[in-house]
Amino acid sequence: MAPEVKSVPQNRTESVLSKRGKHLADYQDFLVANLNKASANPFSEENPGGIVNLGTAVNRLLESDLATRLAQDDCFKFSPLNQHYYDFRGIKCLKISLSNFFARHFQPYKRVIAEKMIIFNGVSSCLDAISHVLCDPGDIIITPTPVYARIFTDVHDAARAIVEPLPLSEEEDENGQTFALKPEELERKIVSLRATGKNVRCFILVTPNNPLGDIYSAELMMELLNVCAKYEVHFVSDEIYGLSVFEGTKFTSLLSLDIPDPSRTHLLWGFSKDFGLAGLRIGVIYSFSEDVFQALSNMSLYKCTPQIVQEAAAALIEDIEWCDKFYLPLNSTRLANAYEYAASRLQSMGVQVRPAKAGLFIWGNARSLLHSPTEEDEMKLHEEALDAGVYIVPGMKLYCTTPGWFRLITSVTRKELQVGLDRLQEVLEARAKRCPEKLPDNVPNGGGDN
Template sequence: MSKNRDGGSSQPAEANRNTQSMSGPSDMPSMPYGQMRDQALRNRSIHTQLMEIVLSLRQTVEDNITQLMTRHQPQDLALEKQRHNQAVRDKVAFLGHLMFQMLHYLQSGATGDRSFQLPDTSMDSRVDVRGGQQAQSSRQICQTFYQRSDFEDTLISYDLYNRGIDISALYHSSFQDYTYQGNKYHKDENTLGYINLGTSEKKICIDLLAERLTRTDMLYIDEDLLQYPDWRGQPFLRKEVARFLTSDCKAPAHLDPENVVVLNGCSSVFSALAMVLCDPGEAFLVPTPSYGGFIFSTHLYAKVELVPVHLESQVTEASSYPFQLTVDKLEQALLGAKIEGKKVRGLVLINHQNPLGDIYSQDSVMEYLEFAKKYNLHVIIDEIYMLSVFDEAIPFHSVLSLESLPDPNKTHVIWGTSKGFGISGFRFGTLYTRNREVASAVSSFGYVHSISGVTQYKLCQLLQDREWVDNVYLPIYCFRLEAHRYITDKLKVLKIPFLNRGCGLYVWINLKQYLDPCTFEEELLLHCCFLDNKLILSRGKTFVLNQPGWFRLIFAARPLLLRSAIQRFHQVLVEQGQDWGVKQLEDAKEEVSTSQPAAPASLTLRKS
């Protein structure tokens, strides 16, 4: 926890930090980010795209059937009928949209356009000469589909132009697993529902937060709290955030509340930074695997590209531990981007890293900052997991703890309460930057991304109660993160390699042995097998990993739910092992039959 962050290198160089050494070169070429739709659509095979769409179609149909079979009390019928009709309209619209995508992908495959290049969305297709033919083709396909169908009330793609179609497709491809919301696991009411170990949420301290957030000091309301808030964040909250970060980040001097900006979530902060630090088409460097939400956030408004700095899972001379980030790799990625004509404006880091769980040492952070200064790059450091260190032997050093920064005017820190406090529903994210121009520009997004005054008041009360935070909440939180030991013990029994880290809410696991062949298509099929067993994990492709077979598993859940999840997880692996064994046997029989010489003619006649 934050109480044990002083001294020592936190780089996991020691061999005993890892349960097993990670190996196995990728059979996929390095994948450039390109525009967001390049990442989400263009660089995937038509086969993979169709499987993902069919998965969404299937889940949507299942959810609709579940809803239709749900019984309601007579007094709820009128309201339920209204809700049902709206839900049906929404699902039909979504099905129509997915079918349109399938037609588009199939046409791309049929015409040999394996790259599947969507129309340019940087300008309105009606006035963009360069993308005019592509845009017209896209809309013609869409119009043809709806003319030949009965979905006259679901003209989603027909009514949307390129930008809307692109955003809608990106949203559904990025968040298709969120359909589980209508069929969640419950230990009493729905034991067959989905168990979500894919979304990084902490659900082990809800009782503590519920008790604290219902105390009388949280129930205060006045006129100001019910009006439009300060777009930068209420002054009382910004002051408390500066004080909290000064203490927990061990800042050498008091942080200035004027350098704090508050928005509704860290993704909003990141999206705003992308808007104000880059022009459309420009780029950030991002070490991968990395949090996939960055991709959606940068593309949604800013049309900013993310250039991956691919990290290797193998230990080599250049990498003393798996997925190690070095300045040499940053240099190579930056040079590659320049060769491709991309303008890189900044470097994005997560400390500690998501999904790996690595914590950067002070020396490493300084090396990355020096690299950025050398090339005149901004550095965005996301420290949202800083309260989630449960191994006292691992020190965490915030960038705000450094006595001096190579370029303080271009160093920007993001933090929020979604992970450490487990209140993602509060939608709180904050930016700390010494650059007043950047702070002012990001503040303008408070016009559409601010938090309610009542919520800001509750957050202020929570953060300033250091007695409760330090002596009640954090110790219990740290103790309950021992669920990590339960999960890792199970993984050891199952002989599944994983990165053994003492922080975070997740474990990065290697399931390559269950892929045959080891491809992203097989990774998706394994992901679907987990979904068939109502278990949600996050697969490596969503973290822009260029090697198939890796998954992120969230362990910050209640014991009963974790036990049920592990049972489902094990069942899938058993089934996969059986399928693999049958396949190997069939392949062996086929090899034997094809290798035997043909029978002599006389022998054939004699048998007949």
């Protein structure tokens, strides 16, 4: 399975690029390529024939409330100080605000020390940086799959670390769970890779999970942490969706646990998803290791977020009335509503929807509507949807090993979601007509509440 769209360029002069440069020039990332395609012709009231992007994980559910809050005087207040160099590791006021914010929302087991945080320009940048300081070229990072595919590229483009998938099975386990993550399988994977001479350095867990929408319990997290500690493998918890949990759901952050090997444990979080502020480019690394902090500090000049942006982010999360009492609860409610709306529409189209507890997405299975259970037909469905004006991500591009799955983003405007689902419905119905036994019993028209 080739998760990236490889396009070998024409006759590039050998000597122009380094090997690293050639590697970068020689591939096109599927998620980025499709984001660019959708952004070049986006659906809107003015451009109703444009592409509805239900593939890129953005959160637009409180977009105008965020814009209004960010337009207030305490956010982007420009001063001559913003014209100069600053502490590239992150400015003090944002780090203090973040340590208070984590204390309020992630139930830390120990006090989160503001000075130990590093602020970089997005969690992508944090993944690049942490892999750079933990791994040498060729070293192995394990991550459960399906997963946000850019983890593979983020740790490889510069750091040259290699991700080994730990595939989760779609078959139900003894507890009736699908895509279950088992600590003993992580252990087996570490042992078997080491037996072949591979240098396994790190385990990355995305929790809440993208694309599954699962939240991992404290018990499971502790077991995974203990496996990593036993084999001296770093544990990186990517919690970028940590507050994108559906109303009534409790999330367990790494910060809330009694960590067995602090020198090899690191947390990532950012403003792109929980606050729908991907354009501000803010990510944070909280490493429990002083050495890792030192190494990251020396990279910070290359990866820093502009001071004025950090100040605005600090103002947002310091405003408890707005942030904790208004924004976060409403975001949770809207995420759950958007999920419910899209899930019921998809089910009526014959798509099997996997229940989720968090995230901006639905993990759905359209295998019954594939003409053949193959990666080719899964890609064909994606292309048919794109031709019909809706972009969804095929599961195999997220390293799912069985065809038919796709990820669909629900946290867009209700109009976009509705139009996108209408278009997908037409595509699935056209498929079913070509193969009538695949038509679900009760396929209603599009629409739904607003």
